[in-house]
Amino acid sequence: MTRQVRHHASTWSGFSPRRVYALVLRHVFVLRGSWPRLVEMAYWPTVQMVMWGFITQFFAGHSDWVAQAAGVLLAAVLLWDVMFRGNLGLSLSFMEEMWSRNLGHLAVSPLRPGEMVVALMTMSLLRTTIGLLPAALLAIPLYHYNIFTLGLPLVAFFGNLLVTGWAVGLAVSAMVLRFGLGAESLAWALIFALAPLSGIYYPIEVLPHWLQPVAWALPASHVFEGMRSVLFGHGFRWDLLFNAVALNALYLGSATILFLWVHHIARKRGLLLNMGE
């Protein structure tokens, strides 16, 4: 008997960065081969930014609140898109496997569900960056607003909102795996349900009293309050950052457990081989 193929040793056990890389590469190949997809990823955040830029210019002359911190609406729209794109970047990458009927191949390969989750998160980071960077850069010449002047707090805001997006994206992916592609609209519906409660464009205190505890249970509310604190010159609020990180750890952990549990259910019900609408 003769064997021609040799395997890398790490393939046989444990978590494998190589397998994560393989799945990321699969999605990078899709993006690289489709310039309309790349353009579309940057298109929507840019349109949003342009529109909110004009709104900011208008309100700057008519609202004391906006006049105090001219970038507050533009920063809000760009950071909201981090959460929105973070969710889509993860859930769409997962649905791509179902649309292409590739889930069965992946499930029989040595790829572990945990590695798939890490690969999907990596793709989400990549897609979010590709989608938002052009809008953030374009805001500089168009509206003389540079979000990068936020400095290190921007990293904290970006990271937290991305993780919230991942938690929502994983929950959506779990639902799609369980109920089929008929549930794919959840990728858009669920995240928009959180938007009014997250205090993106207004302080949480604007919400009715009974709704405020619900809003404070969302990591995004702490991030946007923290953003306004920095932009209005009240400094960086470590307490809000701590709350956001703690809530994100809770939600991301719960969403990961939900995804892995639904993956187990899918193996019980035979959903991995023949998935569709």
Next chain:
Amino acid sequence: MTEAALDVRDLTKSFGPVQAVRGLSFSVPAGSTTALLGGNGAGKTTTISMLLGLLLPSSGSIRVLGEDMVRHRHRVLPRLNFSSPYVDLPHRLSVRENLVVYGHLYGIRNLKQRIAQLAEELDLTDLLKRPAGKLSAGQKTRVALAKALLNEPDLLLLDEPTASLDPDTADWVRGWFQAYQQRTGATILLASHNMTEVERMCDNVLMMRAGEIVDQGSPQDLLSRYGRETMEDVFLDIARSRRKDEAVQ
């Protein structure tokens, strides 16, 4: 005594009140080619899904290449592979990109060389740059086989591997599998409706009906047991619940 590549004991699978597989027990010797036959709804795909770890059994045990498939499937997965008409490779990726992705997933060293070798053997060299979704059915089957053989598996599960190939290519693929098996000593489990293929390739046949194995043996054994000239007639006898005595009458 030959070690079993697959050892299945009292395997059952129920979907609610429907029992798709009922108390299946069989062994597949290492290095053999075994056919899993049966009509539509006999339970073949359910059984193969359980052997691959895609589907959890309701009860029973599956040992694949010496490992418990339910508890330790990740120890076995790098050593097996499969091809099935129920799954596709990503359509937008080129053939080469697909093979690169799966090559990394299976941890293949010298991946470029391995892809070039498989492309040459399966006549895919000219197709490597083409999107997988734009290939003909026959070309797709050859690409699926290339993916199934990337890691040079010890156990290969093939569901209708030649279904969409023309007779010439199908014959060539069968010969290729036989040569592959002789070279590597791999075990092949084959689900097929092509009885000529079964007669030519298989040492052993498992016949399923209504979720159970109703008969098994080598193709020659079955032909003589049922007093038939071809495996197709044997298949029809079993699928229609006739035994040799009834068939002779």
